[in-house]
Amino acid sequence: MTSPIRKIYFGVTDRHQMFRLFDRHAQRPNRWQSDDSALYAGEWFEIARAEHDYMLEILPPLWMRGEMFAMREFLTGSITSVFYTLRINEVTRFFHAYCDLSDPRSCHDMRDAIVERERRPVKQMTRAERIEHIWSATHDRYRGYAGVDFSPEHRGKRTVMVYGTSGSSFQLLDHLTETQIAEKLPVHLRHLPLAEAA
Template sequence: MTRHPPFRKVFYGVATREEMFRLFNHHRDDPDVDPLSGKPYSGEWFEIGATQYHFMLGLLPPLFQRSGMFGLSEYKAGDVTSVFFAIRIRGRERFFHGFCDLGDRQSPDKMRAAIIAHETGAADSMTREEKLEAIWSATHPDFKGIAGETDPGDWPAEHHGKRFVLVRGGPDMVLKLLEDLSDDEIDIRMSAIRAHHANRGGASDADPS
């Protein structure tokens, strides 16, 4: 099973309301996910807009609330719940959502610190794992899947349950495991995602294939 870093950015850019709700459940179709633990989500975070932040604040009475932070009273699973952050970074207030495991009471503060460290770091401070998560989240469902789910014969048994993406379409279609993407393939897809978010006029998935 893949080992994730404690805190990881899973979406590039500012998620719209539609994208935010999709990211709330983006592990629901992943194999070997225990829906009662919430662990696949724990530590994930992404940026949202002010409108989404205030909408979620008014949706349910918060589990807890303090300056620049509140937790959703409806748990995702186990001890994992949504925590929303309003953080001033380089003079501008920005808003974020993260899944925190409240089994560790310091988890929200640790996540806040991780977000600040990430967003004030180098221009391209995303780790390889974070880029892969961003690529997976941005890729349209028609261009990604889980190895062995539809046609087990297409993939060796040891790869069943792993995520794959379309690398090249057309008659010479090529599929590749997400974890096996080369640095060049990752850079191409990240450039496509950045361009999509810089130029988009609405809410839609990027197809970086």
């Protein structure tokens, strides 16, 4: 099963944010007991040049090809970090992505998807992108996975803390209302036009 290519954070991450996003699924139930490649494959976000260069210098890369290099250490299965230096709309920018190296097209498809997404003249976010940004930006204390308090068909799904008139509680991430999504997004992202999913 191929995981969709998806932007998981809006903005340029600093080093702390970058390392948090490397394993934003760390709290998942039964970690390491199954192949979680599909959780990571296809995820990407923008980084600063300093972070790109830092990652290049940590270890010799597995390979370097033009505007990209792959990390030698695999996250899970055949999934590893690939870092890109891309010229988009006359600006050089830097990105991290998780690619499945068992697919020889994976890194090129990822590059093309990033360029296509970032070339849009008007900033927009799909509902899925809003949801992914909320998950990425929420502190571990305020996000988790549905447990015994949820019906069996929802257990193991992602949850976030929501606040209401009767207090706070965890709610399924994918079930957030548009109002709750707006409340959880940073101010500069709340009023971006809603894009149709590709």
